[in-house]
Amino acid sequence: MDPYPKTIVRLIDLLSDLPGIGRKSATRMAFYILHASRQYGDNLSDAIKAVKENLRLCKKCFNLSDDELCPICRSPKRDPHILCVVEDPNDLIAIEQTGAFHGLYHVLHGSIDPLQGMGPEKLKIEELFERLRHEPVSEIILATNPNASGTATALYLQKRLQPFNIKLTRLAQGIPVGGDIEFIDTQTLSASLRQRTEF
């Protein structure tokens, strides 16, 4: 028999569904919420509700957004000639945090993976072509993940993008900053040799 009252068991059950949260952590979180102020509890439940009710996809790049257009698409400082295509909003955030990219994005919301039933029609690919008909894009960075489905997606896009006559690039693969050559796997090391740059 569960020693806790049903109300708190319900909260523990829901919290332990979160990624990376085990039953023990969920119990600690539930008791933290129980002992916190009423205001904290209200704010937490409001924030969860707002995420579900107010957050939507930017109608241009499909990034997560509070408004019709996300802040990146709204910004006049971004270069509309260069488009970075990513699989997920988290990839966009990672690239954005480098501060090294000043163009616009397009979020596909997944990658082509026939074994998981993910065909190109389930991604925001037609929406990408639609954008290219109206926007002055001269370069597309295919920043999908360098794994099987990410590479399949990049190859698919490369084929479909040929008629547009746009420069296509892919993120370089190689040795991480602070890395040690003798410990790099062979595939990464050979990719970094192929993609070597002038010094």
Ligand SMILES: [Zn+2]
């Ligand atoms: Zn946007």
